[in-house]
């Protein structure tokens with residue numbers, strides 16, 4: 035059973051490993067921060083968000099202040115996919131953004147079917163068929 | 172001996188009872204304000220709900236009363252005079268007798284009304300049995316001080332109790348952003364509000380309506396505390412009319428269905444929502460999702476204030492942990508109350524997580540909130556909170572991102588996974604005398620033009636709606652120009668690279684500029700952050716929005732200049748600021764919190780609305796969509812070429828597919844070459860304390876201590892009050908030091 039976690043990551047519940055959804059690379063233990071298995075680069079935010087106003091004339095030019103902001107980019111070490119872009123303060127430790135309880139996840143997915151795609155809403159546009167009690171009639 | 176003790180104890184009890192009955196000031200009640208949970212069933216509700224319930228009847232009542240709320244919303248929206256409410260910044264709602272919201276109007280800003288159990292509980296606790304106040308049919312209470320409930324004090328809400336005979340069975344409300352409340356600066360919001368006493372009219376719940384009629388003396392009091400007295404009156408009438416109509420619709424329902432059905436439905440609807448969220452939360456993965464966000468401006472100086480949050484889900488409960496946030500500021504307006512965080516969490520749940528459920532307070536029943544009291548997300552009653560939207564809007568974004576991570580791989584999702592909506596109330600506040608010589612002070616509807624975050628399968632929408640309300644408007648430029656002494660010299664113009672980049676891009680947002688027209692005293696201000704550090708965030712590799720600035724051209728009457736040479740003007744902030752076509756004018760770019768000033772005729776004040784975050788890796792964006800963005804002016808050629816790595820014929824705008832694949836493959840290799848391992852990155856880049864060239868507030872790297880800028884660091888609750896120096900004094904000191912230095916160099920030191 036493989037559980038989708040993000041656009042680029044899934045957890046293999048049998049092996050308890052993070053895997054890349056782009057290249058199937060096995061990153062490492064799903065009980066750890068997936069970022070430990072990524073390549074990390076501290077990107078100057080001005081490279082992504084270019085100035086609109088002339089930076090030679092204006093300090094406030096629509097481009098972030100590199101003293102206050104840096105982008106930690108996390109790449110899959112195998113295919114180079116940008117898995118996460120974390121905006122933080124220069125020098126701050128990386129954020130442990132996703133920390134799921136793997137044992138609880140296993141119990142939850144024991145009776146569920148594996149999914150191939152995530153993301154879109156599945157509740158649909160059909161009005162809920164139940165009234166105030168929450169049970170179908 | 173025993174008798175003495177007893178008598179002493181008896182004395183103490185008498186003293187306690189006396190003090191309780193004779194409070195010198197009935198201020199905001201922390202017991203009420205710190206409790207976001209539902210009231211228990213009343214005896215009446217218990218009795219009704221013990222019997223078998225007709226759920227089909229409840230569904231019918233829900234539709235009927237929801238329609239009544241939407242009807243009254245329309246009535247109020249069409250009759251109000253304040254610009255924000257005309258743009259839909261309002262809401263109507265029904266509450267149980269205990270004060271829990273059960274239904275809220277579909278349109279507008281549900282967040283205004285949904286958490287107003289606070290003032291209702293207050294009225295019931297302190298006023299209902301007070302013979303000088305009481306609660307009777309036909310009464311109406313007004314409230315605006317957010318220390319008693321609500322989002323912030325420029326919002327004014329009118330409540331009415333609904334009686335069935337002698338029995339209080341419900342409350343109804345019409346809530347809206349009124350705007351002008353006689354604060355230090357127009358519009359009730361502004362960077363220079365530095366004390367609670369600068370915030371203007373502080374309406375604790377007051378009975379402004381008796382026997383369905385506005386009380387002239389109290390209405391005059393409220394008007395006398397506003398720069399817009401006529402608008403206050405018009406809007407009070409609109410609110411009263413809306414409340415009366417909802418009351419009438421409840422009377423109709425009572426007659427049609429009977430009181431047990433209606434009262435039972437009010438409570439059953441709440442319990443259905445509570446139980447359904449319980450079921451949905453149980454389906455989510457157990458664990459913690461963390462979001463790191465920063466406020467970057469105290470409104471008077473740049474500073475990084477930690478607004479990071481952790482959402483921990485266990486079984487059927489979720490804890491939102493806001494500990495480690497920046498401490499409160501004694502003289503800056505960006506503090507917020509604990510209840511504010513629960514309101515914005517609720518807003519995010521209603522709009523982005525479970526939009527299919529009825530909007531009501533019960534959506535929050537399974538949530539617990541943890542804060543550091545005395546932090547800027549749980550401030551005390553005495554510090555200013557006029558710009559509480561700064562920290563509290565971060566909760567909206569944090570919940571959007573956290574629930575996207577919890578929900579992405581779930582078998583059932585109730586909304587689409589998406590990146591952060593833009594989250595700054597970016598608008599121009601104006602004030603002064605208008606062309607009809609009326610005193611005015613309010614905000615442009617452009618505040619609602621925030622862009623949507625990119626979705627997992629589609630781009631975000633441009634300048635669609637504010638992050639706090641799904642169904643609102645941005646107003647008409649022409650309508651504003653008719654009433655106010657300015658023209659929209661630049662109106663709703665999309666500019667390149669103002670969108671979060673990614674596989675799917677965030678929505679773009681427009682720039683606009685107001686040019687003063689007329690010579691009466693009239694001015695502008697802005698009051699947001701996000702000038703140094705991007706305010707909202709992308710998702711799964713998508714980039715954030717950019718940062719923003721205010722640009723202004725002063726010292727020349729541009730209208731006169733344009734009369735002589737119309738070709739000098741182009742409706743583009745970047746053209747005007749970079750080309751500087753008007754000789755002799757001053758051109759300035761400022762951070763997004765610009766204190767109120769008067770502007771002379773022909774001076775131009777420009778800014779931009781904000782973009783939504785991007786979704787996914789830029790290298791996965793369809794090259795044809797990149798071309799479309801380029802053609803539509805949403806991105807620059809540099810972004811198409813260098814960031815999206817698309818190769819194309821610049822003249823024909825045709826993608827070279829093979830070269831694009833090669834370029835993207837090369838970029839993936841370049842990433843692998845420049846990326847560091849976890850250990851190397853920690854050794855080279857991670858630091859034990861915040862950088863010393865910025866003011867930093869809050870915890871750092873999970874530190875238990877809270878950094879407090881110039882005041883060092885300390886454990887939560889042990890920090891001194893943070894007083895920031897007046898920026899003018901700081902600048903004056905800098906200039907004096909510079910003068911002394913230059914005088915010393917010139918040999919003039921010590922000479923008069």
Ligand SMILES: [Zn+2]
Nearest residue numbers: 054057110113
């Ligand atoms: Zn990969």
